[in-house]
Amino acid sequence: MVGNLLIRGMIVGVLAGLLAFVFAYVFGEPWVDWAIGFEGKMDAMKGMAEEPELVSRGVQSTFGLLTGVIVMGAALGGIFSIAYAFALGRLGRLSAPGTAVVVAVACFVTFVLVPQIKFPANPPSIGNPDTIVARTGLYFTMLGTSVLIAILCTMLARSWSQRHSAWLSTLMGIALYAVLMGIAMKALPTVDEVPDGFAANALWHFRLASIGIGAVIWGTLGIAFGYIAERYPLAVESTAH
Amino acid sequence: MSTTSLTPKLNSGSVQAIPLGAIAPWAIFGLLLAIVGIYFVGAEQGATALFKGMYVHEFVHDARHLLGFPCH
Numbered sequence: 001m002v003g004n005l006l007i008r009g010m011i012v013g014v015l016a017g018l019l020a021f022v023f024a025y026v027f028g029e030p031w032v033d034w035a036i037g038f039e040g041k042m043d044a045m046k047g048m049a050e051e052p053e054l055v056s057r058g059v060q061s062t063f064g065l066l067t068g069v070i071v072m073g074a075a076l077g078g079i080f081s082i083a084y085a086f087a088l089g090r091l092g093r094l095s096a097p098g099t100a101v102v103v104a105v106a107c108f109v110t111f112v113l114v115p116q117i118k119f120p121a122n123p124p125s126i127g128n129p130d131t132i133v134a135r136t137g138l139y140f141t142m143l144g145t146s147v148l149i150a151i152l153c154t155m156l157a158r159s160w161s162q163r164h165s166a167w168l169s170t171l172m173g174i175a176l177y178a179v180l181m182g183i184a185m186k187a188l189p190t191v192d193e194v195p196d197g198f199a200a201n202a203l204w205h206f207r208l209a210s211i212g213i214g215a216v217i218w219g220t221l222g223i224a225f226g227y228i229a230e231r232y233p234l235a236v237e238s239t240a241h
Numbered sequence: 242m243s244t245t246s247l248t249p250k251l252n253s254g255s256v257q258a259i260p261l262g263a264i265a266p267w268a269i270f271g272l273l274l275a276i277v278g279i280y281f282v283g284a285e286q287g288a289t290a291l292f293k294g295m296y297v298h299e300f301v302h303d304a305r306h307l308l309g310f311p312c313h
Contacts, residue, residue: 002259002267009271028307055299068282068304075278078271082264089258096256112309121309124302135311136288210309236259 001236005081008228009221013077016220017070023216024069028209029061032123034202039125042195073217080107080221088236090158092166096237097226104222110150112214115142118185121210123203127193135191145184153177283310 036057040050055064084103091099119139127135157173164172194203229237283305285291286298298305298313305312 002264006267006271024304024307029303032303032306054295055302060299060303064300065303065307068301068308071278071301072282072304072308075275075282078275082268082271085259085264085267086261089256093255099256116309119309119311121306122311123306124312127311127313129313132311132313133288136284139309139311140284206307210307213307214309237256 001234002082002085004234005085005236006078009077009079009081009084009225010074011077012221012224012228013073013075013080013217014070015073015224016077016217017066017073019220020069020073020213020216021066024065024209024213025061027212028206029065031202031206031209032061033057034199035123035125035206038198038202042125042197069213069217076107076111076217077221077225080104080218080225083107084225092161096229096233100226100229101222104218104225106150106154107221108214108218110146111143112211112218114146114181115139116207116211116214118142118188119191120207122193123206125195126198126203131191131193138188138191142184142188146181149177149180149184153180282308287312 043050080103083106084100087094087099087103088096091102094102119135119142153173153176156176157169160172161169281297282301286295287305288311302312
């Protein structure tokens with residue numbers, strides 16, 4: 001039964017990846033190209049030779065991007081379906097599609113929005129190659145912390161809901177998540193490797209596109225998964241009498 | 242997550258919760274699968290490498306940047 005949910009999640013995740021590819025190609029790629037142009041100019045000014053292309057830009061921005069976001073979509077779809085399996089019937093009186101949407105919104109905030117506030121996405125030419133190991137470690141630490149604290153706050157909110165209203169318990173859970181993540185952000189070191197002369201506008205649009213891709217993936221997962229749960233409910237998703 | 246906090250009040254007339262024991266094995270399997278996928282898109286041939294060269298990194302290069310992973 002849960003296996004079916006997992007398969008559904010991964011298939012919907014592939015769909016989410018396809019839509020995310022379209023979004024990324026239209027709104028993200030122009031800024032990747034811009035950043036690569038900037039990098040080329042900086043290298044030329046320093047008298048550095050152009051880097052040899054192992055994979056052409058044409059492949060990177062199409063098949064490479066498509067492969068990456070579809071694999072990511074399927075992986076996140078799998079994670080989503082497991083979170084949904086835990087949440088189903090455990091979030092007050094929420095229906096199956098309602099649960100899907102709430103879980104998707106929570107995942108978007110937990111996996112994308114909050115980690116990216118601390119460690120935003122960076123286009124090519126930003127980031128010192130010597131610090132890649134440390135930056136990757138910090139990014140995944142932030143991601144893991146966000147997920148663990150979100151799970152903890154959800155469990156606490158559920159236990160509070162025994163004595164308080166669902167509304168108050170939910171707000172208290174969200175408030176606790178915000179406070180704990182604020183502390184985590186202050187505790188982790190800040191990374192700022194934006195080179196001089198990099199257009200602030202390009203950086204803003206690139207980072208917004210990155211958050212937009214996350215919104216497309218999690219939005220598709222919540223809506224499409226919820227629609228399937230409503231239209232073709234599995235035995236676990238039908239309302240008990 | 243403890244099952245003891247499940248009250249009949251929360252469940253009456255709504256969807257039944259799936260027992261945690263039924264979710265656990267699929268949760269482990271699904272998470273392992275997801276971690277492998279996320280690793281190859283997000284970190285292989287960047288901070289760490291299972292395969293030599295830079296082909297995986299360069300192929301998923303744009304996705305890695307746009308999905309918000311540190312790339313290089």
